Amino acid sequence: MFLNISVLSFMLGFFFANILSTIPAQTGEWNIMSGSIIVTLNEITSKKIYSHRVVNQYLVFELLNNIKIGIVYGLFVDAFKLGS
Template sequence: MQNTRLNNLFDAIASRLGQWFLNPWRRLSLLIISFLFGFFVGNAVSTTAGQRGFLDIVVAAFLVVLTEFTSRIFYSQSFLSRRSLWVDSLNFLKVGFIYSLFLEAFKLGS
């Protein structure tokens, strides 16, 4: 790409955000927010997919493929290398999503 002012602006914003999230407390807070957002998405998906009732199997298959794809992204890197922030936040989002679906299943089973 060309070295335009807009590209320089986006590069500067991305580098400053990267430096800002190097603080461990900010990183932890972003990971907790992504976990809670995944929990919210899981609740929203389970209630909206259960309302119609005729696409349950298709939605469940899509969600399984989506969670497996995010697991493949997270676990494909080497264990000792430091993971990037977006991969960690994607994994926390997935964990919150799966946790929410388990809680919904326990509520329906009881």
């Protein structure tokens, strides 16, 4: 059961990465702002997740971490699509 929820949260993060990389880039002016907002939210989430002493005990923190990893993975995939 936990594996299914983890994979679902990872794919949700991947979906959010596709949304975050396509919608603000339509105007061409929001690329730097959206990138800085994504990095800031990623670092704030990492700080909250890893500031607790026992990380694996809380399911919510694991799901947020999987969403964060999905967002980073999705942005890397989009960067490789743009580079090819």
